[in-house]
Amino acid sequence: MDAFRKQLDVLMGANRNGDVEEVSRNYYDRDVCRLFLAGLCPHDLFQLTTDDILQLSKQIKEKMAEVDAFDFEGRTDDKIKAQEVVEELRAKRADMQATLLLDAFNKDRASLTQPAPPQVAAVPPPAPPDARTQEIINEKLKKAEELGEQGMVDEAQKALEEAEALKKENSTPKKDVYQLFAEKVRDNKQLESRWAIMQETRVEYFRGKDFNAFIKNYPEVREILGPDKDLEVEDIVNTLLTKNLVIRCDRVMKTVRPGKKKLSSWPAHLEIHNEQVFTENDGFYAWMFLKRRTLWQTVLSFVWPLFALAVCLFPVYPYQCKIVVLYSCAGALLFIVSILLLRAAIFGILWVLLGKRVWFFPNINAEETTFRELVRFWPEKDEGERPKWTSRLFYALVALLVILLLRHHAPDEAARARYQKKVSNIIDDVLEWSPKLAISGMIEKHTGANITEESNYTSRAASSHVPPSTKAKASEVGSDTDIEANLDEAQDSEYADDTRSNEA
Known part of the structure; x- marks a missing residue:
């Protein structure tokens, strides 16, 4: 009843019957509870506290004092009896608190507006077959009866199965x-x-x-x-x-x-x-x-895991397969970089000279697009305002300055030859690697380490007996090696100077 009354209060107002005097109040009035405004109303905080529960709590406290006294005096039997009484009082208090908690929960639930139960739509019965289909089904059944009377059981069973198939086909729900x-x-x-x-x-x-x-x-x-x-x-x-x-x-x-x-x-x-x-x-x-899902999407869903596995197994490929994969990937990467640089160069030239924003392959950098839009060649229509000639001139000068700086700090022929040699060595190491060589190399490295340790031990033992003249010769050999390295660097620098003079 209280729940219905609260619902009517919400819908029609507390003074729906005209028998309640409405009083306007402010938060600073004396008869307004400050604790309620602050969310600390004692009535809400101590819902599970009643006089009976307080009396039980006092009795439990008194019995606990008796338990301590009996324990101090050494009266074990009285102590056990007092503890049993305490447990009974605690159980009684717990039952009363549970009852109050359930009442409060039911009261709060009743105050809430109960949503209307969802109406489950009745499943429509299957549509009856049309007249032509029903006529065919009747003919099949009649034929089955005639065949059964003639003793042709197999043919009659086949006719019944055809009739049932027609019924199921008609009862199957059709797509919207x-x-x-x-x-x-x-x-x-x-x-x-x-x-x-x-x-x-x-x-x-x-x-x-x-x-x-x-x-x-x-x-x-x-x-x-x-x-x-x-x-x-x-x-x-x-x-x-x-x-x-x-x-x-x-x-x-x-x-x-x-x-x-x-x-x-x-x-x-x-x-x-x-x-x-x-x-x-x-x-x-x-x-x-x-x-x-199309056919090619289904095929790709099976191909991608195989492709990932093939990439992981690249180190164990035969040498010829590694060569094909290396040059294919390098060619694809070079093609993509060339397209990006070419479209950027065309955009920069047309933007500086004509003030037009022309991007060939406009969707090549798009994150969310289809393959057809990704490979579209022709640029989109420029809908932006034409840039000022001062900004175009400024960016042209900046681009020219960057090109001159890159050309001035470009590596010489000797440096390029060294870089090319390093890259070539890295590629050769990747192409020539194989599991057999790796295993044999690990074994040779392990045996070589043992031999090195023995030779170091022998050399340290023998060095103590080497005359000073031998040590001097060894130092001379080391100095000769450093001199040869310096000569090689000097020759590289002379070669670079000659190249620059020839270009000039």
């Missing part, structure tokens, strides 16, 4: 025509669509005006809808929205970005629109069902 329509329209390449990010999810979407033009240019797709094929485009899309096959979206950035003249025709980030109705003007609609 709008679901089939949405799948066919999505698979059709004539409806232009793009990919975008909506609520951290990658979705495929189309524009309302493109869908309207698509339906008008390709009316045969309406045939899937059956009796609804003559509906207007607006009614068809609204039905798709009702069945959650598509959802209306809106662009996240609703203002023109700096340097742009108008909003992007295909925004990269979307959000759900508040009004889920069809509109042709500036309306975006995202597909809400999973697209059927």
Whole structure:
């Protein structure tokens, strides 16, 4: 009853009957509880505390004092009896607290508004077969009876099985025509669509005006809808929205970005629109069902793990296979870097000379795009404002200065030869490595370490008996080696100087 009264108070007000005098109060009035305003109302904090519980607590405290006294006096029997009484009192207090807690819980639950139980939609019975199908089923059954009377059991059983198959085929629920329509329209390449990010999810979407033009240019797709094929485009899309096959979206950035003249025709980030109705003007609609997996996607799902395994097993490939993989990867990397440098050079030249922003392969650096958009060659239309000639001249001078600095600090021929030799040695080590050589090298290294330790021990023992003249000769040999290294560096520097003089 209290719960219904509180609900009426919320809906109609406490003075719904006109018998309650409404009093306006302020938080600083004397009759307003300060503790309640601060969230420290004793009534709420001590809901499980009553006079009976307080009396039990006092009795427990007194009995505990008696237990201590009996323990001090050495009266074991009395102490045990007192402890049993204490346990009984504690159990009684726990039961009373549990009862109060359950009452408080039920009271709070009753004060809450109970939601209406969900209405479970009844499963519609399977549609009866059409007249033609029912006629065929009746003929099959009649034929089975006649064959059974004639003693042809196998033929009669076959006719019954055919009749049952027709019944099951008719009772199987058919797919929604709008679901089939949405799948066919999505698979059709004539409806232009793009990919975008909506609520951290990658979705495929189309524009309302493109869908309207698509339906008008390709009316045969309406045939899937059956009796609804003559509906207007607006009614068809609204039905798709009702069945959650598509959802209306809106662009996240609703203002023109700096340097742009108008909003992007295909925004990269979307959000759900508040009004889920069809509109042709500036309306975006995202597909809400999973697209059927194509054959090549299924094949790739099996190929990628094999490719990763093949990459991990590269060190054990035969020499010829390593050569093919190395030059293929180097060629692909060189091709990609060349494209990036070439498109950057074309952009810089056209931007400085004409003030046009022209990016060939405009989506090559995009993170979220399809393969068809990734390899698109022609640039998009420049919608930004033309830059000033002063900024173009400034960036041209900066680029020229960077090129001159790089050319001045470029390595000479000797340095390039040394770098080339180092890289060649690294590549040869990778190509010539094999498990057999690695195992044999580990064994030779282990035996060589033992031999080195023995030779070091022998050399240290013999060095104490070597005359000073021998040590002097050894130092002379070391100095000769350093002199030869210095001569090699001097020859490299002379070779570099000669090269510069020839180029000049």
